[in-house]
Amino acid sequence: MSEKPLCCKRVYGNGHSFSGGRCSKPGKVQVGMNWYCSIHSPEGKEKRKAAQARRDAENDKVWQEKKREMRYAADAVKRCKELGIVDPLTEIAKVQP
Numbered sequence: 001m002s003e004k005p006l007c008c009k010r011v012y013g014n015g016h017s018f019s020g021g022r023c024s025k026p027g028k029v030q031v032g033m034n035w036y037c038s039i040h041s042p043e044g045k046e047k048r049k050a051a052q053a054r055r056d057a058e059n060d061k062v063w064q065e066k067k068r069e070m071r072y073a074a075d076a077v078k079r080c081k082e083l084g085i086v087d088p089l090t091e092i093a094k095v096q097p
Helices: 042-084 086-094
Strands: 029-031 034-036
Touching: 029 042
Parallel strands: none
Antiparallel strands: 029 034
């Protein structure tokens, strides 16, 4: 019985020396003459990279909204100080019946 070839990528850390060691996972995808495991395969890397880009875009959108809200709040506080309003909530309560 023939064994599956191992992944051809070198990994670093986890007790390996500074020169690294070979990935111990069995190869599942062959690209050219090299075998890659599902983690190190070029297709897998591209999928993970695309997923990370989508997450980054979503996080950036959320962060931009938070920054907009913080700027709005800072501008509101600045405007209240210009008008001499110490506590905006009490001023609103005075106006509303």
